[in-house]
Amino acid sequence: MQLTFASYNIHKAVGLDRRRDPDRILAVLREIDADVIALQEADLRFGPRTSVIPRQTLDDYTPWRAVPLNQRPDSIGWHGNALLVRRGIEVVDAAIVPLPTLEPRGAVRADLLAGGRRVRVIGMHLDLSGLRRRQQLRTLLGHVGSCPQPCPAVLMGDFNEWSRHGGSLREFAGPDWQVLAPGRSFPSRRPIAMLDRIVASGEWQTLESRVHHSALAARASDHLPVTARLLLPTDTAA
Secondary structure, three states, rough: OOEEEEEEEEHEOOOOOEEHHHHHHHHHHHHOOOEEEEEEEOOEEEEOOEEOHHHHHHHHHOEEEEEOOOOOOOOOOOOOEEEEEEEEOOOEEEEOOOOOOOOOOOOEEEEEEOOOOEEEEEEEEOOOOHHHHHHHHHHHHHHHHHHOOOOOOEEEEEEEOOOOOOHHOOOOOOOOOEEEOOOOOOOOOOOEEHHHHHHHHHHHHHEEEOOOOOOOOHHOOOOOOOEEEEHHHHHHOE
């Protein structure tokens, strides 16, 4: 079973030209054409936290649907985090994941049924504080371990981690996790930092990981999207 995962901080759909343009974000997502997408900064910050991408637009004009979290009627996520899945992939369960934080941060989780296997996916936007990031990742790893049955997992999002291998990424030390570094994704015009990451559990084989650096993506947000194409070998299936 192969799935393509993507993570994209869409900066509330405000591009480098300071225009809010959700259609431009959707155009970038179509360029990526991933099966599962984690979005950060997908909602407006104040008021009812309205989604910057209307749910009806997703339903009518894209191959994805937002994982239902039922937190706010006009939002597709929680604390700006949202998960989109390609239609045809079954969502078995979904929930918000509260994180220890001083900032408006959070994470969202979906359990998907793909290829007959339950897969746990978490999208996140971590804190600016290194100490908080480590605490948040420990919380998320505990949440992954609470899956009712052993299941492959993928964690992705804006880690806000400038270190390439150290810092909060040390929480993934050992053979159980593989931290993918698709490349520099921030700032989008001339990226210098690998803030956006995808982390896969040991069951997956990485076929490809990269930063999507198209002309459109360089203008649509202050981050570039990152993607990973992962294979779950059939001999690990339950």
